[in-house]
Amino acid sequence: MKISTKGRYGLKALVDIAMYSNSEVVTLKSISARQNISEGYLEQIFSTLRKSGLVIGRKGAQGGYSLSKPTNEITIGEILRVLEGDLVLVDVKNLSVVDNLEKCINENLWDVINKNINDYFDSINLEDLVNKYKSESNNFIYFI
Structure with a gap:
């Protein structure tokens, strides 16, 4: 299993929305600027996220995107499955079992x-990542 840039950037963008939305919409332009992700690529990612129901899009001058649910109800597994498909190392559903040894290995x-893998990604939600990021960001010490 390899998580593509679509999955990584989509996750990064949703964490960005969770941090900066304050119950308002966030524009792709602002996400693009903060996260250094192409706005065109974000449009493709958000098209998928909107169709899946993870985000809500609002058109117009005051348009942008917001999360469809509270951050503690959106798991990383849910996001990655929308953007990447099944989270599996070996797709045993599509393997034809030849013998008992192969069946034993599969099971x-x-x-x-x-x-x-799925349990791990499902055990972490957007709120967890936001809190972890904020706590780690506050640990920097600046010297002049």
Whole structure:
């Protein structure tokens, strides 16, 4: 499993919205400037996120995007599955089992790893990432 730039940038953009929305819409232009992501690429990502119902788009001069649910209800797993598809190391659903050894490996290795990957990403939500980022950002010491 490899998370593409679509998944990484989409996650980064949603964390940005969670930090900067203050119950208002956030423009792709502002996300693009803060996160150094192409506005055109963000438009593609947000088209997918909007169709999935993770974000709500508002058109017009005061337009932009907001999250469709509170940050503690949107898991990282949900975001990555929308942008990347199934989060699996080995897709055992599409393997034809040839023998008992392969069945044993699928059930005791690949299925377990796939479950752990999904459980891990589902155990973290946007609010967790925002809080972690804010706490780590406050630990910097500046010297003059």
